[in-house]
Amino acid sequence: MNDTDDAPSREWDATAIAAWAGMVGIEIPPACLEGVAANLRLLAEHSKTLGAHPPEGGA
Amino acid sequence: MTPALEIAAEVRCGRRTARSFADQAVTAIRASNRRYDAVTRLLEQRAFAEADLVDTQIAAGRDPGPLAGVPYCVKDLFDVEGLPTTAGAALRDAAPPACSDAKAIRLLRDAGAVLIATANMDEFAYGFATINAHYGTTRNPHDITRLAGGSSGGSAAVVAAGIVPLSLGSDTNGSIRVPASLTGIYGLKPTHDALPMDGVFPFVASFDDIGPFATSVADLRLAWEVLRGGPAPASGETPKVARLGGWFRDGVDPDLLADIDRIADAVGGAPLVELPDVTRARSAAFLMTAAEGGALHLPVLRDKAMAYDPATRDRLLAGAMLPASAYLRAREFRSWFLDRALDLFARYDVLICPATPCIAPTIDDPMIEIGGKSVPARAHLGILTQPLSFIGLPVLSAPLLRPGKMPLGIQIVGAPGAEHRLFDFAARLERMGLIGTSPPPAHEPAATNLQTWDDHHDRGNPQ
Numbered sequence: 001m002n003d004t005d006d007a008p009s010r011e012w013d014a015t016a017i018a019a020w021a022g023m024v025g026i027e028i029p030p031a032c033l034e035g036v037a038a039n040l041r042l043l044a045e046h047s048k049t050l051g052a053h054p055p056e057g058g059a
Numbered sequence: 060m061t062p063a064l065e066i067a068a069e070v071r072c073g074r075r076t077a078r079s080f081a082d083q084a085v086t087a088i089r090a091s092n093r094r095y096d097a098v099t100r101l102l103e104q105r106a107f108a109e110a111d112l113v114d115t116q117i118a119a120g121r122d123p124g125p126l127a128g129v130p131y132c133v134k135d136l137f138d139v140e141g142l143p144t145t146a147g148a149a150l151r152d153a154a155p156p157a158c159s160d161a162k163a164i165r166l167l168r169d170a171g172a173v174l175i176a177t178a179n180m181d182e183f184a185y186g187f188a189t190i191n192a193h194y195g196t197t198r199n200p201h202d203i204t205r206l207a208g209g210s211s212g213g214s215a216a217v218v219a220a221g222i223v224p225l226s227l228g229s230d231t232n233g234s235i236r237v238p239a240s241l242t243g244i245y246g247l248k249p250t251h252d253a254l255p256m257d258g259v260f261p262f263v264a265s266f267d268d269i270g271p272f273a274t275s276v277a278d279l280r281l282a283w284e285v286l287r288g289g290p291a292p293a294s295g296e297t298p299k300v301a302r303l304g305g306w307f308r309d310g311v312d313p314d315l316l317a318d319i320d321r322i323a324d325a326v327g328g329a330p331l332v333e334l335p336d337v338t339r340a341r342s343a344a345f346l347m348t349a350a351e352g353g354a355l356h357l358p359v360l361r362d363k364a365m366a367y368d369p370a371t372r373d374r375l376l377a378g379a380m381l382p383a384s385a386y387l388r389a390r391e392f393r394s395w396f397l398d399r400a401l402d403l404f405a406r407y408d409v410l411i412c413p414a415t416p417c418i419a420p421t422i423d424d425p426m427i428e429i430g431g432k433s434v435p436a437r438a439h440l441g442i443l444t445q446p447l448s449f450i451g452l453p454v455l456s457a458p459l460l461r462p463g464k465m466p467l468g469i470q471i472v473g474a475p476g477a478e479h480r481l482f483d484f485a486a487r488l489e490r491m492g493l494i495g496t497s498p499p500p501a502h503e504p505a506a507t508n509l510q511t512w513d514d515h516h517d518r519g520n521p522q
Contacts, residue, residue: 020380026361028376035373036380042438043349043377046342047385050392 012037060084063129063224063278067171070113070128077113077128077173081106084130084175087222094203094502096195097216098176099135100142106130109173116171123171126285131225134214135177135194136184137161137269138258146260147180147210149193150359150366161258163227163269163286170285175223178213182368184229184262185352185375186210187237187440188425192368196422199242200499201465205419208238208440211272215242218272219466220499225273225282229259231266232348233414233444236456236470239272240414241440243458243466244496245279245485246272248444250475251451254286263351265390266344266448274496276486279455283478291479298408298484300329303472306337307412307443310429315413315467318459322411322469322493329411332403337446340396343389344449350386353378370437397450404474409484411469413443414456418465447472455481457494469494 014033017040021028028036060083061069069075085103092098110130116123133139136146138157145151159165164174179197181189189197189212197212199205200220207216211228215238218226228235230248239246247270254269261267271282284290302323308316308331323329334340353360356367357379364372403410420427425436447454447470455471455478473481488494 017380021376024357024379026357026364026376026379029364032364032369032373032376035369036376039349039374039377040380043346043381043385046345047382047388049342050339050346050385050388052388 012040060087060130060221060224062275063126063273064281066129066224067125067127070117070171071122073117077110077171078107080128080130081110081173081175084223088176088217091220091222095198095200095216095220097179097197097207097213097220097222098132099145099147099179099194099213100177102139102174102176106173106175109168113171113173125170125281126167127171129172129225130175130223131167131172131227132176132178132214132217132223133161133164133174133227134180134211134229136180136229136260137164137177137227139164139174139177142177144260146184147182147191147194148367150363157258159258162255163259166255166286166288172225176217178211178217178226180213181210181437182371183260183352183356183375184210184231184234185371186437187233188437189213189238190370190425190437192370198422199419201243202419204423205421205465206241206425206436208241208415208419209437210234212238215239215244215246215272218242218274219244224278225271227269227271229262229267229269230448231263231268232344232448233441235270235272236414236444236454236468237440239456239458240468241419241466243468244272244274245276245458246270246456247279247283247478248448248454248456249283249478250453251448253453253476253478261355263348265347265351266451268448276457276482276489280482283482291482294480294483296408298480299406300326300409300411300484301332301403301407302329303334303410303412304331305333306446311413311416311443312418312467314464315459318461319411319413319469322488325491325493326487332407332410334396334403334446335399336396339392340446340449341442343392343396344445346381346385346389349374349378350381353381374438393450400450400452401474408473408477408480410472412472414468414470415440416443418467444470451475453478453481455485457485457488458496460492460495460497462497466497
């Protein structure tokens, strides 16, 4: 896992993915770039949906 | 296949041998696996040895146990002594063989059950479809043009097709409940950590559980009791029941909702209640799954990314790159969400809701609609199961009686540790004729080319 938190706002092009992947010590094979970018966008959407804790009116 | 309880009774009283039931299951797999692609490795030699041991015990006047001679299969992520544990991945074909059986297999064997085969799954259990680039796509016994669901799709299909009466799967986000719903059988996802995970290939430690599939509540309960190590107490009470609304009814097949409403009427009423923030719970589960799965696989991904199934690989790679803060927020939210569920269980004993939003998608077009958007079934069929396993609740997936229609199931949900209430309530619905299994359409056995079948599917068979 990365320890920075600007993933949701990033544009996931090849350069950004390579830099981001480097932080966890992995090189993304070129054939995977498109699929990884799509999944990063999906995770970013879920991160946005989760939002900050606690939920409104909660706990 | 005869129900497990009946098989055990026949074997224990000497009316039939365990060997004859094992032989029947092996023959059924050989005749049907080209049709379903549900089995990855047939363990014929081992099965006959285990069955013969049961028959020897009977002949000597000893009781082999409550599952005497019952044939069963396990998802291909349970350790089976002498075989590599593939977890559905080609890159693990050459992994060192397991030194011993998974604890769950040992418990079933000690109760007299006979292991027949390992069953197909999504690679590393990361999917709801059992679309496996290496072992093939498991087809639904009720309509082989449709998915069986996943990731324990092979374990569900062998039971739904009548090949064996019991099987074991694992459930991280819905991998028992989704295929149980789509193939029309029972499945149990127990309270988190209630059943032994020793010798089970992990995926997401925070959510992973194992559980049985069966064709009746009684068989499911028996398997649970053997795995749990003792009888489930009868609750002896009329449960207070509620229907989960909101997220759990939005966009769901109207026929399925009507069936749930009929169940509510039949049990004397079950008000609609809502869990708050389910959307966020699902997102949190999605994030934790990606992060823990990615972290688990990162060391292997660094060297062998291209050996993964592409659909699994890209998800795991992205998960490995997830910010730690997102994971921690998801974990924090989980505690809050569990408290909200416990608030509901202070008022109700049992909650009911759909297990899947729709019938099994077709294999040619494995997409489903969520919120008006078409999304891949592989990642999204568990939309209704994921928020419940997220907080470790026990859930019994039960098939609605839908003659002439594709199967659909409901989730019967309890408070942590309340499996006995789920069994009692499901048994009541079964007696009332509201839930139950229907046999799939009959088919002609395929003209099996055993050579081809062995070449492509039987690697690792100790024969």
